[in-house]
Amino acid sequence: MGEHTVASFDEELGSIDQLIRDMGALSATMVADATRALLSSDNPLAQRVISDDAIMDAKQRELDEQAITLIARRQPMAQDLRAVVSAIRMASDLERIGDLAKNIAKRVGAVGQSATPKPLAHSIDSMASLVHDQVKNVVAFYAERRSEELPALRADDEKIDIKYTAIFRELLTYMMEDPRNITACTHLLFCAKNLERIGDHVTNIAENAYYVMTGRQLPMSRPRVDETAVSDAAG
Amino acid sequence: MNMLTEASIEQKLSPMKNEPRIKMRGDKVTVHYGEKQALFGVDLQIPEHQVTALIGPSGCGKSTFLRCLNRMNDTIDGCRVGGKVTLDQEDVYDPKIDVVELRARVGMVFQKPNPFPKSIYENIAYGPRIHGLTKSKAEMDEVVEKSLRKAAIWDEVKDRLSESGTGLSGGQQQRLCIARAIAVSPEVILMDEPCSALDPIATAKVEELIDELRQNYTIVIVTHSMQQAARVSQRTAMFHIGYLVEEGPTDKMFTNPDDKRTQDYITGRFG
Known part of the structure; x- marks a missing residue:
């Protein structure tokens, strides 16, 4: 895309784009660190995730401010308008990813007391690495403007949902086996739920990134698998 | 379970839209000013009761095209118009067409407000009088009031109809000119940058007026303000160096x- 007649307009758009990339990179780090801290009971690392979240919040406020100023000053049109509006939305999803990662980090202490059973740790680890890849990829596809990759990435969220369902069942089994597991397992269940929610935010980001690049919306429906819903949980 | 398919959701979100009737149509319209060609085969349809905005950089041919619609180009020496322009399927360049009557049906509002140096009343009454649209003073009074009301300026001028039109503010003058165009009951109103000489408040009033006028008239507006085109029009046509580049629903264009x-x-x- 060519440059604007008014060069400072390009600078302002570039600055907003850079903030999205920064927030994206930070969110990927936070997700990776939070799960690593959880699985290795690494309290200092968990603390870092918690303090990173403050940086994430500050960046989002910065982006909001820049985006609103740009709209007021430039009245952007077409792809510029899409870029600014979607940046606001993507920033809010990235900020939520930060919150969820922080929430996982906060549980590290509570889970740490009791050792996580090996097979379960493995399940959570593999779910977390799926989620981490999704976060990393969506940010990379946005940064490299690879819109053609986004529909598949969004569809891949289903794999996370399937993992989540499996972990949910596994955790139930441990809790039934020994009630002393309940505290730790409940915390782990929240962690798994947080990871699943992060996956959902990634799909939102993918949809917004696709819209920025193409001007078209991805189809509304996406296959959903959540077998933990009412009937199963009750059964 | 009630399954909503994507198609049925789409349908719920956008109720069936009636295709509007095409009021005017340009068919391979070309314009030459002497040797220089200003328009190259423009095909454009103007839907009834909608606002069509013509945009594009200076010299792109948007005003030239606008002036083809009521043969204002006839007044320019050395100007030749080719192709076909129709109003309700009638060729406006047919030699049998009465140009004065055409311009009553397709009125025009210009960039700079240009009221006649006469009273506010006479500014409006002039058109209906020369077209013989009224039979009595009472009837003329009614046309004047109705036109000024439609142009949203009645309340501001009703007590000083005998004062000169040139004594009004710029925004009022422009609305007076719109009232003057309305007075001869046109079907289409052409506006050539109607707000470029107005302040933001007067501009807002004219834009509000354009939106109201759309109920009864078909409007074609040339504007340099992208935001204005986005605000007032339903369709937008983009011109560039004499060609129609793209035309479509305004929402999509912007x-x-x-x-x-x-x-x-x-x-x-x-x-």
């Missing part, structure tokens, strides 16, 4: 235009 030149122009990337 969020996701197809043509690179339209994108560059509306986002401010044109040299």
